[in-house]
Amino acid sequence: MPSSTTPTARRQRLGAELRKLRERAGITATEAARLLGGNQARISNIEAGRYGVSAERVRTLSCHYDCSDAELINALAGMTGERKRGWWEEYREVLSTSLLDLAELEHHGTALRTSHTAGLPGLLQTTDHAREVFRQVVPTLPPPEVEHRLSFRIKRQHVIFRENPAPYRAIIHEAALCMRFGGPAVTKGQLTHLLTMSEREHITIRVIPFKAGGYPGSGQPIYYVRGPVPQLDTVQLDQAHGIVFLDSEAQLHKYRQILDRLETLALDVPESRDLIHTIAQSL
Known part of the structure; x- marks a missing residue:
């Protein structure tokens, strides 16, 4: 997903919630990046809202973070992928x-x-x-x-x-x-x-x-x-x-x-x- 010089509050909130899940699981950004086959900088950019993230990747990360709250996972996945400008x-x-x-x-x-x-x-x-x-x-x-x-x-x-x-x-x-x-x-x-x-x-x-x-x-x-x-x-x-x-x-x-x-x-x-x-x- 492309980077954004003006990340929206919605994207930043999504990144922040993914960071919370990661930290609760006791996983470092470097370890999370390895699980996705990427680098630590990408995870940091996603969590800061600078990079967008797909619903599929949100679900993958949630699985790696041992999150079993289906409603929360679905809500986070629903915050991804918007292309239309408000x-x-x-x-x-x-x-x-x-x-x-x-x-x-x-x-x-x-x-x-x-x-x-x-x-x-x-x-x-x-x-x-x-x-x-x-x-x-x-x-x-x-x-x-x-x-x-x-x-x-x-x-x-x-x-x-x-x-x-x-x-x-x-x-x-x-x-x-x-x-x-x-x-x-x-x-x-x-x-x-x-x-x-x-x-x-x-x-x-x-x-x-x-x-x-x-x-x-x-x-x-x-x-x-x-x-x-x-x-x-x-x-x-x-x-x-x-x-x-x-x-x-x-x-x-x-x-x-x-x-x-x-x-x-x-x-x-x-x-x-x-x-x-x-x-x-x-x-």
Whole structure:
């Protein structure tokens, strides 16, 4: 398989999972290369995501690594061989690689779960609201950059409008509903949009009210993307310095617990809709 100067997050994740299997088996990269009839550099490049790998080779490596988890092996094999460029590739020269990786992650996710305290989930934002959010970025973005990010965000939203979309669960704090990006008119339009989206069968929106008190997670946005098997789940966090992806077993367990805890604090769906409606009517 050819090398890639810009390995995607999906290819890097596949390589990382193959490395985990190898290390658990107590096999060195040199030994793995010998089993495949290649050299150590090739194994290193595969594990770093610089080289692609075929489904057949994934199955061969899994066999050498004594992996008996058929579901995991099939999921890893399913991550190989994609030739078609995703829509996000058209933004490769204008947006950060991490944003492209996020779109790719969403595209392949089997379920999406998120929580927000001071802002609203990107997949649920209106065009007017999103534009105002990007205008608040520090340092200030030039107008063309704002429009690039805006069009990218709107295209990301196709993942919840496509045929057979993945289930999407959002927990939003009441504070986020009261933030007036763009003023009352834009905010009211955004809240109305949330109500409309909440009527879709695959979308669940629940609100944590102020009266719920304290909550875990330090108020940071959390985005949990479920993979085809639990080992391939991913957590995405927004940090001041950019996007962070987490996928270790301990990290996945931690953020599942946080999201579970937040759901115990949230209003049920009808109550959440009533609160969103009340806030919208007050504008």
